Amino acid sequence: MKVVNSLIENCFAILEVLATEAKSMRLSDIADRLQLQRSGAHRVLTTLVGLGWVEQDEATDFYRLSLKLPAMGYRFMQAASLPDVLQPVLDKVARESRELVRLAALASDNLTTIAHAQGAQGSLICRSRTFPVLPLHVSASGKVWLSTLSREAALKRALESGLGKPGSYGPREIKTVEEFMKELDRTAKRGYGIALEEAEEAVGAVAAAVVTASGQTVGTLAIVAPAFRLAEKRLDELGEKALAGAAELALLWPLRSVASPTTVDGDTAA
Template sequence: MKVVNSLIENCFAIIELLAIEAGSTRLSDVADRLELQRSGAHRVLSTLVKLGWVEQDDATDLYRLSLKLPAIGYRFMQAASLPDVLQPVLDKIARESRELIRLAALAGSNLTTIAHAQGAQGSLICRSRTFPVLPLHVSASGKVWLATLSREAALKRALEAGLGKPGSYGPREIRTVDEFMLELDRTTTRGYGVALEEAEEAIGAVAAPIVTASGQFVGALAIVAPAFRLNEMRLAELGEQTKAGAAELALLWPLRSVAGPDTANDEAAE
C-alpha cells in the first residue's frame, strides 16, 4: 500500500484523477488507481463533496468532479488575458494546418492543456482524448519539455509519468529507458517532438517548445491529427508550423507567472 505523505497530496491526486476520467468513478477505483486505503480515500472524497469540489450521485454513490474547478480555471485564464492574446494565433495555425491545435502551459512540474483550436473540416476531424495534465513520455508536448532538461531530470520525470509501466496509453508507447533517451535526442535535433499512437491509439501529434526571450520554457504548441495522415513529409511540414507558431506565441506569452520565473533553470540544473 502506498505510504501517505500528506492529506493535501492525496486530495489533489484525487482531484486530478477525477479530472482525467471526467465521468463518474467508484470509490474502489479511486483508491486502487492511487494506491490508497479505501477508508482514507472515502474521507478525502467526503470532504471534497462537502466543500463543493466533487459531486456524489445519490442513486449510484459514484463520484465526479464538480464544475467548481473548471470555473476557477476559466476565471484565471480570463484574468491572464489568454483568450484575447493567444487565441488568434492558435486559430491562424489551425487554419493553416487544417488540424487540431492544442496549447499546454508549464505549471510547476506538469504540462497542462489550457487552450485549443480546430482547423480540420468535414468527416476527418480529429477527436482525440484531452489530457488535462499531459503524460510526459508519450506526448509530443511532454517530449519537448523533457528535452530541455538535463537527462537525469528528464528520466526522473518520465519514470514518474509511467515510463516502464506499459499498458496505460497507446500501442506504440515508449517502454524502455533506452528508447526514451533516443527519442529525447531526436527531439533535440529536430527542434520538435513527435508522438505517433503513443498517448492513444490512431492519434499522432507534433509539438514545439514555447521559449521566452530569457530562455525560459513556458509551454508547448501541438498539432494533433489522425495517425494515418502523418507520413514523414507531413510530420516535417507540421513540425515547421509548430516551431513558427511557438516562436510567435513566445513573443506574446502572458503567463510567465504560471511556471514561475526560475522553473526551467532549476530543472535544467538537476
C-alpha cells in the first residue's frame, strides 16, 4: 500500500507543478523540482499522457497540462453553482469600487483565482496579469492569508512561494525575510493586505480574507487597480470595501450542498 500511495502522491504532485507553472516543462525540470528519480517521473508522465491529463510536444518532448483538468474544475464550479451564488457579491464590490475584483479559493496551501468582476470602464480598466496560482509573498491576497497563520508557518509558505529568490515580478517585490515579516505585522494590524507594484509593474491591489463563522479562512477577495490610482486614502477606502465584501461572501461559503439532497424515492430529505 505504501508504494501505491507514493505513486498517487507523485501523480498529483506532477499535476500540481504543471498547473502552477502553466507552461511546457522538461522531464528533468519536473523531476528536479519534485526531487523524483527521472525514470519514475517519466513513468508517471507517460501514464498521464495516455489518460489525457498531460500533453507532450512531439517536437520538443516537453510536457504541459492538458485542458482536461481545468475543464473538470469548471464543470464542478458550475454544478456547485459557485458563480451563481458568489458572483452577485463580486459584481456589487466591483460596481462600488469601480475596479477589477477577483476571488481566490484556498486549497492545498495555495490560492487560486476562481471568479472575477470588472467595475472599471473605458480607459480606466486595469489589464493586470492573471496568475493561475497566486504568488503568496507578492500578492495582497497571499499576504492577508499568511497574516492569519503563525509566523513560522507563514514564513515557510512564503519561502516556498519564492521569497528571496529571483523572480519575474514587479519592481517593489519584497525580497528579504526581515521586511516580509514586518509586512505581515502591518497586514495583520490593518486587517487587509496591500501590494503595490510587487506582483507586476504599475499594478496594485488590496485584499481581505474570507473567514467563515467557524474561523476557517476559505479564500480571499482582492480589488485590483492601476498603482497610480492607489493613494493612501484610496487604499483605505478599497480596504474597507474588500473587508465588507469578504464578510458577505463568508455568509455564503462554504455552500451547504451542491444540490438539494434527495431520498431514493426522489422526495426531498429532511
